[in-house]
Amino acid sequence: MLKEEIVDKIIKYFKLTDFEAEELYDDIFASIIQGVTEDNIADITNLGEFIVKYSNGKNISSEYTQSYKKTVEFLPVSILEEAINEISFENFGTVESEEVLNQKPVETKEDSENAYIENEEIKEIHDSVSQTSVEDKLNVEDEMNKKREEILHKITTPKEDYKPIVNVPEAKVENTSEESVEELTQKSFSDYFKEINDEQKVTQENATKTTIIPKSESVIPPAAVELHKEITEDNGKNKAYQSGVSTSRITNGNGRGDDYEKRAGDNSYYIWYKDSEPNIADTQTMSYEYELLYQATKEAEYKSKLKIYVTTFILFFSIVLLLLIFSPVFYKVFFTPNGTDNMDQFQEESGSINEETSSENRASLNILKDEGQINNITTENNVTPPTTNGEQSRNQQPQQQVQPEQTKQEPPKQEEQTVQQLRNQTQTQQQRQTEQQAPATQPNNNTNLEGLVKNGLGWLDEKNKVVYIHLENGKYTIQESAWDSDAKASKRVEKLQSLIPGLKGTVVSVDLGPKGIWYRVRLGEFSTIEDARARAMELRKKG
Amino acid sequence: MNTVDLINKLAVNHDITTGRAEMIISILVERLTEKLKEDGKAKVENFGEFILQQEMCETDSYLKLGEIFSSQRNHIVFKPDKKFLDSVNSE
Numbered sequence: 001m002l003k004e005e006i007v008d009k010i011i012k013y014f015k016l017t018d019f020e021a022e023e024l025y026d027d028i029f030a031s032i033i034q035g036v037t038e039d040n041i042a043d044i045t046n047l048g049e050f051i052v053k054y055s056n057g058k059n060i061s062s063e064y065t066q067s068y069k070k071t072v073e074f075l076p077v078s079i080l081e082e083a084i085n086e087i088s089f090e091n092f093g094t095v096e097s098e099e100v101l102n103q104k105p106v107e108t109k110e111d112s113e114n115a116y117i118e119n120e121e122i123k124e125i126h127d128s129v130s131q132t133s134v135e136d137k138l139n140v141e142d143e144m145n146k147k148r149e150e151i152l153h154k155i156t157t158p159k160e161d162y163k164p165i166v167n168v169p170e171a172k173v174e175n176t177s178e179e180s181v182e183e184l185t186q187k188s189f190s191d192y193f194k195e196i197n198d199e200q201k202v203t204q205e206n207a208t209k210t211t212i213i214p215k216s217e218s219v220i221p222p223a224a225v226e227l228h229k230e231i232t233e234d235n236g237k238n239k240a241y242q243s244g245v246s247t248s249r250i251t252n253g254n255g256r257g258d259d260y261e262k263r264a265g266d267n268s269y270y271i272w273y274k275d276s277e278p279n280i281a282d283t284q285t286m287s288y289e290y291e292l293l294y295q296a297t298k299e300a301e302y303k304s305k306l307k308i309y310v311t312t313f314i315l316f317f318s319i320v321l322l323l324l325i326f327s328p329v330f331y332k333v334f335f336t337p338n339g340t341d342n343m344d345q346f347q348e349e350s351g352s353i354n355e356e357t358s359s360e361n362r363a364s365l366n367i368l369k370d371e372g373q374i375n376n377i378t379t380e381n382n383v384t385p386p387t388t389n390g391e392q393s394r395n396q397q398p399q400q401q402v403q404p405e406q407t408k409q410e411p412p413k414q415e416e417q418t419v420q421q422l423r424n425q426t427q428t429q430q431q432r433q434t435e436q437q438a439p440a441t442q443p444n445n446n447t448n449l450e451g452l453v454k455n456g457l458g459w460l461d462e463k464n465k466v467v468y469i470h471l472e473n474g475k476y477t478i479q480e481s482a483w484d485s486d487a488k489a490s491k492r493v494e495k496l497q498s499l500i501p502g503l504k505g506t507v508v509s510v511d512l513g514p515k516g517i518w519y520r521v522r523l524g525e526f527s528t529i530e531d532a533r534a535r536a537m538e539l540r541k542k543g
Numbered sequence: 544m545n546t547v548d549l550i551n552k553l554a555v556n557h558d559i560t561t562g563r564a565e566m567i568i569s570i571l572v573e574r575l576t577e578k579l580k581e582d583g584k585a586k587v588e589n590f591g592e593f594i595l596q597q598e599m600c601e602t603d604s605y606l607k608l609g610e611i612f613s614s615q616r617n618h619i620v621f622k623p624d625k626k627f628l629d630s631v632n633s634e
Contacts, residue, residue, distance in 0.1 A: 002578055002585055006571055013570075014563055024557055024567060029590040031552050035544025037630050042544040047572045050621070052631055070631050074593070074621030083576050084595060085617050 013140035036072060048076035452529070459529060464536040468529050475525040476532045480539070482510075482520045489519035496523055499542045503535070579619065591623040 003025055010021040032050060035042040040052040053073045076084075323330070453460040457479065458469040467479040480496060483489040486507060493505035508520045523539070526532040546568065553564040575593065578585040583595040597617050623631075 002574065002587060006574055009570055009574075010567060014559070014567070020557065024553065025571075026589075027553060027556060028549070028568065028571065029587060031549055032544070033590065033627050033630050035548065036627075037633070039544050043546070044549065044568070044572070045546045046569065047575070048619075070628070072591070072621065072623040072627060072631060074591075074619065076619045080572075080576055080619070081616075084579060084619065 015140070046077060046079060048074055048080060050074055461533060461536060464533070464540045466536045468532045469522065471525065475527055476529050477525050478523040478532050478536050480521045480523055482518045484516065484518055486519050489521050492521050496521070496539060500535070500538055589624055589626045591621055591627055594620045594622065596620055
């Protein structure tokens with residue numbers, strides 16, 4: 001019975017109970033009946049259509065249908081008709097005799113690749129069922145999974161290396177060989193199929209001989225495979241992607257399994273176009289060209305700036321040379337007010353400038369000026385113009401030379417002086433003359449002192465850089481320095497007094513005429529030059 | 544009614560997946576065709592009977608070569624069951 005067979009299959013393959021299987025079976029046809037009654041048509045794939053028809057009373061075959069107004073007509077599907085009549089496209093070339101046709105239809109296995117996957121699976125199921133009892137224990141799902149794998153194998157493998165699972169019908173080949181010679185000579189429509197069959201056979205034979213693994217080059221470029229390896233970092237895997245597919249574990253019917261991810265990883269093909277690879281030569285040339293362009297631009301910029309650099313350098317160099325060459329002239333012009341050849345003035349100015357700039361004060365002695373141009377004001381603020389210590393030695397010789405000149409210049413400059421100043425001058429001159437003339441009257445210490453040089457003011461001590469002045473009262477005083485301002489001189493006095501307690505300092509102002517008023521710092525009054533010298537020594541030691 | 548409707552109905556009524564329902568229907572159809580080929584008929588209770596009838600057609604010939612062959616076709620005849628007809632005519 002058909003029902004029993006189908007129910008048994010349902011129980012085996014789908015693990016259902018007898019009751020459930022029978023219910024299923026009955027429900028199928030019940031639902032078909034329901035569909036026909038409701039819609040007047042029921043279309044079932046691979047079977048046909050059940051259509052309601054109003055009976056005319058003519059084509060009624062059965063007796064009970066005569067009483068009904070409506071009947072049901074069945075229109076089978078072409079596939080079913082072909083299956084029944086065995087008139088498929090592939091079998092079109094075979095010529096069957098009447099005896100063969102009258103015989104019961106024999107099961108023949110179709111050789112079409114375009115058959116439904118379901119049909120193949122069903123056939124395989126049937127084949128598996130007809131096998132030994134061991135296979136009955138197999139799970140339906142396992143079988144389904146196997147079939148699914150095979151189908152995937154078909155899909156993944158290219159057609160050249162495809163090894164069909166379905167057995168090749170060899171009977172047809174044999175039948176063709178048994179045909180008569182006439183058929184071979186006269187190319188009938190069936191001969192074409194023979195050729196095709198031969199080709200298929202050849203390809204199959206080649207496939208069996210050669211390995212299933214296809215050439216990766218034809219399918220995937222090697223660069224893509226290598227890139228895929230680098231990405232996945234699986235060097236142990238084979239290059240052939242099919243091997244991974246074929247050796248993968250059985251998966252479920254839904255396609256899930258442990259190897260699903262791996263398969264996805266293996267089968268994740270990268271569309272890699274060879275032209276998209278960066279050509280190394282192109283990159284090198286591009287970089288070299290870029291470098292050339294960069295260098296050229298830099299050179300152009302440098303050349304444009306080079307002129308500027310050269311001109312500026314030349315200008316500065318020329319300026320420096322001019323300054324060096326004409327430096328004394330500039331100095332005279334800018335730093336000497338009158339521009340006279342008086343070295344004393346020059347020295348005084350330099351000394352004054354130096355004292356202005358330097359923190360420490362240096363005394364300047366200008367003995368010749370004192371003689372010629374001194375307008376001693378009998379106040380406590382009489383001062384001598386300062387000069388540097390280094391220039392004192394220079395001052396000596398020119399001062400002596402200038403003395404007579406200054407004396408000549410004195411009378412016209414002394415017009416503005418008071419009578420007391422004139423007297424003082426004469427007195428000082430007389431004192432100096434007496435000092436020069438009668439050095440013997442003076443103590444022997446004055447003339448015989450080493451390191452002392454007599455000048456217009458008094459005795460010049462080069463070592464201590466002071467001048468010992470012989471005062472009117474017969475005592476000696478130390479003239480330490482001369483300043484152009486009273487404040488500076490007084491400050492100097494305070495400083496020196498702080499160094500040596502008990503030492504009295506005075507500031508004497510002197511009008512030197514064109515040079516201005518100078519303030520001379522004088523310290524103490526000593527009976528002898530030796531005492532003054534000793535005190536000067538102390539001063540220099542301390543400060 | 545379509546196969547899709549049939550499959551969905553089976554799946555809902557019997558708590559099975561649509562794939563299984565489809566498989567069951569395909570099994571049924573396949574077995575039915577085999578039965579027809581073997582026995583020439585197949586009967587389904589409370590549904591009907593499928594009968595295979597042979598028809599002797601005229602001889603045909605190949606168009607090109609003029610080769611004669613006898614084309615004999617089989618066609619299926621369906622005889623609905625009483626219950627089927629009752630349900631159809633009940634409306």
